[in-house]
Structure formats: C-alpha cells, structure tokens
Amino acid sequence: MNNRVVITGLGVVSPNGVGVNAFTEAIKRGKSGITFHQQLADLNFSCCIGGIPQISEEMKQEYLTPLQLRGFNSSGILYGCIAGMDAWKDAGFTIDSNSKLDFDSGTVFGTGTSGVEKFREAIYKLDDKQVKRLGSTVVVQTMASGISAFLGGILGLGNQVTTNSSACTTGTEAILIGYERIKNGQAKRMLVGSCSDDGPYIWGGFDAMRVMTYKHNDSPEKGSRPMSASASGFVPGAGAGALVLESLESALKRNATIYAELLGGHINSGGQRQGGTMTAPNAQAVQHCIKEAVKNANISANDIDAINGHLTATSKDSLEIENWLKALDRKGENFPYINSLKSMVGHCLAAAGSIESVATVLQLKQQFLFPNINCEDTHDEISELISDDKIVKQLVYNELNIVAKASFGFGDVNACIIFKRYN
Numbered sequence: 001m002n003n004r005v006v007i008t009g010l011g012v013v014s015p016n017g018v019g020v021n022a023f024t025e026a027i028k029r030g031k032s033g034i035t036f037h038q039q040l041a042d043l044n045f046s047c048c049i050g051g052i053p054q055i056s057e058e059m060k061q062e063y064l065t066p067l068q069l070r071g072f073n074s075s076g077i078l079y080g081c082i083a084g085m086d087a088w089k090d091a092g093f094t095i096d097s098n099s100k101l102d103f104d105s106g107t108v109f110g111t112g113t114s115g116v117e118k119f120r121e122a123i124y125k126l127d128d129k130q131v132k133r134l135g136s137t138v139v140v141q142t143m144a145s146g147i148s149a150f151l152g153g154i155l156g157l158g159n160q161v162t163t164n165s166s167a168c169t170t171g172t173e174a175i176l177i178g179y180e181r182i183k184n185g186q187a188k189r190m191l192v193g194s195c196s197d198d199g200p201y202i203w204g205g206f207d208a209m210r211v212m213t214y215k216h217n218d219s220p221e222k223g224s225r226p227m228s229a230s231a232s233g234f235v236p237g238a239g240a241g242a243l244v245l246e247s248l249e250s251a252l253k254r255n256a257t258i259y260a261e262l263l264g265g266h267i268n269s270g271g272q273r274q275g276g277t278m279t280a281p282n283a284q285a286v287q288h289c290i291k292e293a294v295k296n297a298n299i300s301a302n303d304i305d306a307i308n309g310h311l312t313a314t315s316k317d318s319l320e321i322e323n324w325l326k327a328l329d330r331k332g333e334n335f336p337y338i339n340s341l342k343s344m345v346g347h348c349l350a351a352a353g354s355i356e357s358v359a360t361v362l363q364l365k366q367q368f369l370f371p372n373i374n375c376e377d378t379h380d381e382i383s384e385l386i387s388d389d390k391i392v393k394q395l396v397y398n399e400l401n402i403v404a405k406a407s408f409g410f411g412d413v414n415a416c417i418i419f420k421r422y423n
Contacts, residue, residue: 001185006422007259008251009091009244011083011193012358015051015237015345018059019086024362026344027370028395032221033345034235043200047212049220051237051346052198053079068150071135074115079240079351080147080195081154084109087242088155088191092256099156104250106159106187107151108177109242110170110194112350115142116201147195159187167409168310169267170194171241171353172417176265178245179417188250191242196351198238209279211314212236224347225374226311226340227321227382227391234312237346241354243361260364263297263402263418266290270412281316281408283323289414290327290406297418299402301328304336304418306369306392308360308405311340312347318381320408325385335386337398339372353407357417360405364421369396 010020015033017023026033033051040048055078060069063082072078084107085095118141122134140146145163152161160181166173171194178190196202206212213233216223225231251258268289270282294301307324311317324338325331341356342348348355363369369392378388406416 003183003185004248005179005182005245005262006248006251007243007262007361008246008256009087010259010358010361011086011090011242012355013053013079013083013239014355015053015239018053018055018082020090023358027341027359028368030371030373030395031344032373034220034223036217036220040200045200045207046210046214047207047233047235048217049223049235050198050203051235051348053239071137072141073118073121074141074146074197075117075199075238076111076114076195076197077141077147077150079238080109080111080193081150083193083195083240083242084151084191085154087244091244092254095155101156101158103158104188105157105190106181107148107157107161107191108164108174109148109151109191110164110174110350111144111147112165112167112170112196113202114144114146114197116197117199118142120201151191155191165350166413167411168349168352169407169409169413169415170350171355171357172405172407172415173267174354175243175357175417176267176415179262179265182245182247189244189246191244193240193242193354194351195240196238196349203236206236222374224313224343226313226343226372227317227379228313228375229377229379231313231317234314234342235346237348239348239351239355241351241358243357258422260361261420261422263299263420264293265415265417266292266296267415268292269414272412276412278412279410281414282412283319285412286323286408286414287327289416290324293404293416293418299418301330303402304328304404305400306337306363306403308356308403309338309340310406310408312342318379321382321385331385333387333389335390337369337390337392339370339392341370343373343375353415357405360403360419364400364403364419367397367400369398371395
C-alpha cells in the first residue's frame, strides 16, 4: 500500500507564540521569544537566557481537568497536551471524554527528559522518607511515554500510542514514523509531534558543556544567531509542536482543510564513526540522510525551493551548510533559500523538530519565508559556500512548492522530511 499523506491540523506552543495564529504572526515579524531568567543567574549559569512559552493558569484549565492538574508539575507534558489538542481540533475533530475508541487514529509524540521537576519533587520526598506522600501521578508525569499516554486518553486513540526519543531529532523522527504508518495503511490518522520541558534541570548539562552562549545575558533577543559570524553558542528553549497526519483519501472524504502534503523522508545514524561523535555529526551520514529523503520523496534535488535547517548557532552551522550543498549538489546562487527558526525561539531540544516543522508547513500554506534574525554578519565559511541572498534575513513572500526540514541530534542521529504545497 502507498497512501498519500497530508497534514490537516497544526498546534504549537512556542517561546514566541502559543497557538497557530500567534505563532504565525510572530515568525512573520521576526519576533524573538528569548528572555532573561533570574533563576538561571541565581544558580550560577553562564547562559542566563532562554525561551519559555507563556502559559497562564487560566489556559492550563482550558486543556486539563482539575483532577489532571492536581499535583501536576511537568511542563513538557503540559506543552504537548496543549499543542496536540489544538492540532486535533484544528483538523476538525471534537474532544469528548465519552467518545468511542478510535482504532483508526493514533499518536507518536516524542520527548527528551520528561517531568524533571516532578522527579526532583519526588526525590526530595523519598529522601525525607515520605514515600506515602508522593501521590498517584508521579509515574505518569515522569515516565517517557507520559505525553502520549495523556494524549491517547484525552483523545480516545485506539491505534498506536507511543513516545519516541532521539535527542534533537525527536520531533522530525516522530513525524516520519507517523507518516510511514499511514502510508502503509496501518492507520488513517496520526497525531505526531514532540515536547520538551524547560528550566535549569534540563538546561544545566548543556551549560556545563559550554555549548550555550554566555555573551548575551544583557541582550537576550540577540543571543540566538544561526549562521552568524558572531554566533557564540545556542540558546535553550522549550515547548511543543503537533501535526495531524492523515491519508489523502480520509482527508478528502471529510472535506478537511489540507495544509500541505508530506512526500517522504529518511532517518539514519552516523554511528559515531568517521568524525561523528556523541555530540558531533558524521558528515557522510548527514549527506546520505538528505539524499535518501530526496529519493524517497521521488523528487529531484533541484526541486527544493527552501530549507528549514537545524542550524543551532554553534560552530557546526557551516558544516551543516556544507552537508546540504554536497547532498543536493547546489551551491552559490543555485542553493535553495534557507532559514532557522532557532534564531527566534532558541534550541527547543526534543521539541525543536516539531515546532520547526509547524513553521515549515505554515510557510508552504501561506507562501512566505520567515526571517532568520540576528544574521547581519553571515559567517565567512558560509559565505564562501552559498550566496548571501539565499539566507532569508527579512520576511519574504515567495512561491514555494517543496521545502525540506532536517534535524540532527546528540548520539549522531539524523532525520530529514520533504514537505510539498498541496494544490
């Protein structure tokens, strides 16, 4: 079976906008969601800035019941539930706790480290010999599959309900896993995406590795600088992105709004060989991933109009551009347009691929390219490879047919998706 797969719903919780409308407006304006956090400074972090979505207590109550919110302390699950439920409703489905079990619909919703704040709370109680006061929701808030368990129950999903975890590649990988399930006829609809917790207990390890910038604590919005000569490390972020994937046949039968078509993609690993390490990519494997994604989508490399890159504002940005150049055999003025959402929201870790994919789909649907902010000074190594005109530095309305999205994660893992405008 070879079903065509389309996107019929979107949801997003991002540092610069919660909800598709707010997020769309923000990325068009080049609005940063990076702010200073005193808590990080008090804990002696070198990087005291980050992207945290703004969620009010009232908004929490719109999505989760008082029972679910009792003792609740897992920001990633909260972000994932909001994004996932919004995407489900955006696709035209109702959310009813008394609905029938839906064997045609499932979810693959990824995360990195889930419920770390709840873990910390539980550890203190256990060390204080208060095991009986842990409460009944510690497990579901801290297990890796907590987010898919929450969404599966809220939406009554009867198909595959699972969580994947592949570092920064998680969200992109989740989309491709759901795509394969629909393509092969094992599901009609899959809610796919990923989420990430925020705060010092997630971000501390990266600060210790000295891969985050310390130069912009007084100018947070300038901190995330993908492809810039003055980039000094990534800025941490958090949130969630969600997409409803559906077979074209099912979407047309429902007369659903179709945002875009997913043509295919590829997932692989560099095996931490040939220059690849736990934290650095094997260039050969990255190029192979991109080439196989193009092949799987049954397109030519020259068909790609734009790339939404991984591009984290580290020393690896120029290597990523070089890998795209070699994989597509396109350079200079012939290189596709390229941008990085991380310039506005930071690196949202496990949520990055899904949030960035939502942005990619919005670009296709509304025919625009969002600006890659903070890149007034393109890195010299990048300028030698591609034309500066191809780095999108201000909002551009342009005809787009095919856009590629890739993510490259710790552990030397890669994923690349090819999205197409739906006509």
